[in-house]
Amino acid sequence: MITLRGAYSEVSKGKPCREARAHRTALRVGIASIIRRFPTHFHHFRSVNPLLSKLQPYPFEKLRHLFGRVTPNAKFSAISLGIGEPKHPTPLFIQQALADNLSGLATYPTTAGTDQIRRAICRWLERRYQLPTLNPATDALPVNGSREALFALAQVVIDPAAKAVVVCPNPFYQIYEGAAFLAGAEPFFVNSDPARNFAPDFSSVPADVWPRVQLLYICTPGNPTGAVLTLDDWRALFALSDKYGFVIAADECYSEIYFGDHPPLGAMQAANQLGRGYQRLVAFSSLSKRSNVPGMRSGFVAGDADILKQFLLYRTYHGSAMSPSVQAASIAAWNDEDHVVKNREKYIRKFKQVTPLLAEVLDVALPDAGFYLWAKVDKLINISDAEYAKQLYAEYHVTVLPGSYVAREAHGWNPGASRIRMALVAEVDECLEAAQRIVEFTRKLAA
Numbered sequence: 425m426i427t428l429r430g431a432y433s434e435v436s437k438g439k440p441c442r443e444a445r446a447h448r449t450a451l452r453v454g455i456a457s458i459i460r461r462f463p464t465h466f467h468h469f470r471s472v473n474p475l476l477s478k479l480q481p482y483p484f485e486k487l488r489h490l491f492g493r494v495t496p497n498a499k500f501s502a503i504s505l506g507i508g509e510p511k512h513p514t515p516l517f518i519q520q521a522l523a524d525n526l527s528g529l530a531t532y533p534t535t536a537g538t539d540q541i542r543r544a545i546c547r548w549l550e551r552r553y554q555l556p557t558l559n560p561a562t563d564a565l566p567v568n569g570s571r572e573a574l575f576a577l578a579q580v581v582i583d584p585a586a587k588a589v590v591v592c593p594n595p596f597y598q599i600y601e602g603a604a605f606l607a608g609a610e611p612f613f614v615n616s617d618p619a620r621n622f623a624p625d626f627s628s629v630p631a632d633v634w635p636r637v638q639l640l641y642i643c644t645p646g647n648p649t650g651a652v653l654t655l656d657d658w659r660a661l662f663a664l665s666d667k668y669g670f671v672i673a674a675d676e677c678y679s680e681i682y683f684g685d686h687p688p689l690g691a692m693q694a695a696n697q698l699g700r701g702y703q704r705l706v707a708f709s710s711l712s713k714r715s716n717v718p719g720m721r722s723g724f725v726a727g728d729a730d731i732l733k734q735f736l737l738y739r740t741y742h743g744s745a746m747s748p749s750v751q752a753a754s755i756a757a758w759n760d761e762d763h764v765v766k767n768r769e770k771y772i773r774k775f776k777q778v779t780p781l782l783a784e785v786l787d788v789a790l791p792d793a794g795f796y797l798w799a800k801v802d803k804l805i806n807i808s809d810a811e812y813a814k815q816l817y818a819e820y821h822v823t824v825l826p827g828s829y830v831a832r833e834a835h836g837w838n839p840g841a842s843r844i845r846m847a848l849v850a851e852v853d854e855c856l857e858a859a860q861r862i863v864e865f866t867r868k869l870a871a
């Protein structure tokens with residue numbers, strides 16, 4: 425086979441230097457245009473980042489594949505508890521703030537955002553987590569939803585030369601894994617432990633792994649388990665970070681949807697209560713769930729000012745600045761708590777009605793927080809999570825996500841196996857209807 429390098433040296437043979445270079449350029453341009461015209465014949469010439477091949481299909485792609493040839497029972501309307509997309513209406517005052525600031529579309533935003541949005545974020549953090557005054561110039565940055573920021577942080581803090589390891593909870597939000605791979609690191613999964621209210625047990629990480637850990641993702645409240653880290657969990661985690669020098673990325677986008685009397689403890693709040701600074705700690709939050717604006721793409725990162733400085737540098741090149749119109753609407757949203765209280769009350773009412781119904785046939789309990797139920801399906805029957813989801817879809821037109829699609833086989837088991845994730849995002853009547861169908865379906869299977 426003729427390689428590009430071989431072709432270039434053939435063309436250049438015996439030619440004076442400048443002439444050879446001109447021939448090589450002409451050849452390169454010619455070859456490139458042929459490749460562009462006949463891409464399928466020359467796919468071996470196209471170079472892509474080999475790390476991309478490590479990425480797994482997203483859970484919803486797996487679900488589409490699972491349901492591929494299934495025709496759902498036409499007797500029922502479709503109800504999806506599959507995707508964790510908030511469905512409560514966006515508050516009108518946020519829509520109005522966006523509409524009132526459309527003139528912002530005429531200007532390029534700065535990557536750091538305006539002083540006003542950073543101030544609104546810092547004041548919200550101080551109120552919500554009882555923090556001492558934060559400096560808006562250094563301690564927080566707006567991001568286009570927490571997802572892109574969770575991914576981007578790995579690209580900033582990972583040194584791939586050092587056989588880096590990224591610790592991820594399991595089950596988990598798949599972005600952590602992809603971020604680790606594309607930063608040149610390997611993920612190490614820590615299984616969530618049902619006996620510890622689903623908190624990952626970090627003491628299970630082997631001693632020879634910790635020195636290679638550069639980043640640890642923690643999701644609290646967790647998706648899908650709803651588990652919230654306690655102050656003791658944080659004490660142990662900070663001690664490990666201080667000993668081994670890794671960065672903690674605390675994903676807190678479900679922090680405002682909770683079912684107990686006390687709001688979930690935040691990462692920065694825990695650091696503050698333990699009399700520690702924010703070194704090596706970056707917290708992520710979002711308006712998507714708190715304010716029902718997943719389409720607005722608005723969140724923030726806050727914490728270690730040195731890391732945020734590097735993060736800002738990275739983002740300047742990556743080009744991820746928030747639209748000025750979205751910044752204005754986000755300020756309105758962060759400054760208002762009434763709509764958050766009403767939104768939470770809706771979830772509380774919904775979860776209190778739906779959970780006991782489902783508990784008749786599934787192993788499920790009200791979580792600490794979040795908007796998922798993480799249920800075990802083999803209480804009455806012996807069935808896999810994927811088979812359960814497929815048959816439920818076929819017979820009752822209800823979509824749930826198989827637990828093994830949001831977890832990995834690690835240390836001999838998959839903590840998502842025989843579990844399903846149900847996102848109770850729709851209005852209460854629809855969720856109740858889905859729960860009734862699930863009860864009927866499971867009883868029928870078990871009969």
Ligand SMILES: Cc1ncc(COP(=O)(O)O)c(C=O)c1O
Binds near residue numbers: 508572643647677
């Ligand atoms: C655990 C977790 N983190 C982060 C995100 C990203 O949310 P957003 O990008 O809308 O802020 C999601 C979205 O579903 C999530 O479930």
